[in-house]
Amino acid sequence: MQQQYPFKEIEKNTQQHWNEKQSFKAKSDSDKPKYYCLSMFPYPSGKLHMGHVRNYTIGDVLSRYHHMKGFNVLQPMGWDAFGLPAENAAIKNGVPPAKWTFDNIAYMRSQLQSLGFAIDWSRELATCQPDYYKWNQWLFLRMLEKGIAYKKTQTVNWDPVDQTVLANEQVIEGRGWRTGALIEKRKIPGYYFNITDYAQQLLGDLDKLPGWPERVKTMQANWIGKSIGVRFAFSHEIKDENNTLIDDGKLWVFTTRADTIMGVTFCAVAAEHPLAMLAARTNPELAAFIEKCKTGSMSEADIATMEKEGMSTGLTVTHPLSGEQVPVWVGNYVLMTYGDGAVMAVPAHDERDFGFAKKYGLPIKQVIVASDATFSDEAWKEWYGEKAKATCIHSGRYDGLPYKAAVDAISADLAAKGLGEKQTNWRLRDWGVSRQRYWGCPIPIIHCDDCGDVAVPDDQLPVKLPEDCVPDGSGNPLNKLDSFINCTCPNCSKPAQRETDTMDTFVDSSWYYARYASGNDNQAMVNAETNYWMQVDQYVGGIEHAILHLLYSRFWSKVMRDLGLVDYDEPFANLLTQGMVLNHIFSRRTDKGGIEYYAPEEVTLVHDEHGKTIGANLIEDGQPVDFQGMGTMSKSKRNGVDPQSLIEQYGADTARFFMMFAAPPEQTLEWSDKGVEGSHRYLKRVWGFGYALSSITQAALPEKLSSKLAEARRDIHMGLKQASYDLERQQFNTVASSGMKILNTLEKMQKEAEDHWQSVAHEGFSILLRLLSPLAPHIAQSLWKELGYGDDILNASWPEALEAAMVQDKVKLMIQVNGKLRGDLEVSQATGKSKIEELVLAQECVTKFLVDDKSVRKIIVVPNKLINVVIG
């Protein structure tokens, strides 16, 4: 055994040991309770970044801990391998996306392996492999049969130069991000999943997920966006140039406040609404206003400060209950994408309508009484919100009705006239899955001139994606690939064309966890083993997937359940969203007004005498740079740290240990090179202590320990108890702290070298190694074997903190006078309450307050903790 900490050798040998023993191969025939631990799989972008390292370390700590706790653990890994970056790399380098992707996977897999994660690699999958995406296609066809998948025409952003569809994020100021070409709105057909049919379940089942962070559930609930109200119509006889009634003479609106319907003084429609468009054709001013609304920025900041603007269409519609004529306005605050793109406006009972009415001088009519107060321009705030759901007035036959009764009566009357009914509105839209892209899962449809769109028969699946195409940026290369397109119709055997659209990559990631669990079965999408492993007991990943990926996975699970494929309906029982990894940002303003960034290694920090950082200088010229910023690691800010160089310099254990120690998993982690060194220093000390202990044979603990050794042993077991508690609540930074404290105790014992310290040390060190093994598994395993504790630390059981080791015959009680700490008192455990009070009252730190007319009013004794003497 070497004296110096040979981390490279240790890590290489330990990883080899795990490989040979197949230590992490998960089997589903076990009596133990199962624990499925899953980290979100990476996109194979080229190499790992620190966010990956943090994510997978958290998952690995949980996996290894549960393994030692006696669970049958599954921790798989795979690759979210379809997607746009591969196509962009192909355009740039002329390499087929498949080759680029598989090369990246090979490199990143080796990186993951060098970090020593306890992964069952036999279950590895990549979503771009035909035996994976075959089942995307298979389930797509089942969904088509059930009507969950359907085809409709969608409006998309079309880049006329690249001949391709762009995502909203790829349209910058109306132009394509790559070409700079003006983007057109085009209507093209595509496939959709009817996720809105599942909206109620997706919302309601959030209650089945107590192990999810509250904020994620809130974000999902907001995204689904349920609102219950009444949809009704204002009728009209407005006709277009061809003398056709617009929307069959009905202006539909949705409201959650049907009780205020008698207070409507105008309607507002979106700029894209048919009535607005019609009016604009004869009103240039209105046309200009509508154009302005369309080009208006939709960014958050702009919306928050945006002025509510509008313009009259000059049109009127008929109130369905009062029969009054109501003017129609175009409002920039009405969204065409929500509801029917039109709202009723009740200025007296809606803050937005109020502002709009005040601005344009529209009438305000109060129809609800919430209190004795009368509505006024000054005291209007209280008229909005929940408490304003009170009694109707000035509402004809609805006068005197409270909120619910008024809504019931009004919706009944509307229904009787065929002009409305109660309705639930959702913000959630159906999920469009067609992408006009090459590097994705082909949609298994064949277009036949005679038979129309025909499903590819199951026995012809998978529809394989040709892997040797090199996109050149001008549209989907599949469209030019006759060998892919040309086929025969499965129905009539006539020549036909294959669909060239591919699926949204969110489809791929919506069920990969179930596929791991099936052990990559070639006969079926999922199997009995899937139901054994599912649900995922612990899912770990970034908060950026809080909405779409998690929502789609939940939806997919429910679809698979309804098709009888699986018996769970929520895929992830517990969710941990890890925080981001930040690093210092060093920068300078350049003469031209730009900002130049410097890497941390190009800068030295300046401290004052307290150690406070008061500045930073560029090493090259010794001049100051701005140093106060902290941000996510990025190329552009030049503050990234490469995991590979970290592993080479300090080893995987140091990287893992530091990441766990620096911050609790859900919080942001501030990178610190000095902190990494500190963690490395700690592991070196662990190794050094193990080396020292390796030459000392183990002996049984003596009957009676000296008080010092008993105290040391107690500290160790207390540390273990704390660490176990912290692992259960997933606070890993304090697990590392406990490990540090235990080593401090061991080293102190070693220095003092009392008789029998060696036996306490061996017991303590075997505890320490097991406690460290989830965080720094290589060094723990290596020392475990070197010291002869066992062959495989992973199979050692998690240590129990012994009550016998933790009892103490004497306890230190803190003495408070009127709640202020004044001293302490050591008493034996057995001392009774009255004896303690007697002893405390004799203490000088208490008696000195008993002067003048002061006397003891009360004594509070908290067992084994403190005594508070109240003097007054």
Next chain:
RNA sequence: GCCGGGAUGGCGGAAUUGGUAGACGCACGGGAUUCAAAAUCCCGCGUUGGUGACAACGUGGGGGUUCGAUUCCCCCUCCCGGCACCA
């Protein structure tokens, strides 16, 4: 604007049910070792006053409940994250 989460030394952070605030680490200061440096080890380290024992203050600010509040309640400020002007 709404929703969610926060604010503790020079820094990252700890404090389990209301009971010793600042564990553990980093930075910093002093010392040992060394020809010297690195590495390593030891000591100190919330602020203020005092040679000192000690005292006062101290968990974003203000109030409250309590023998006792970082922890519970009310009000306010600031920061981070999310969002939907959602009818």
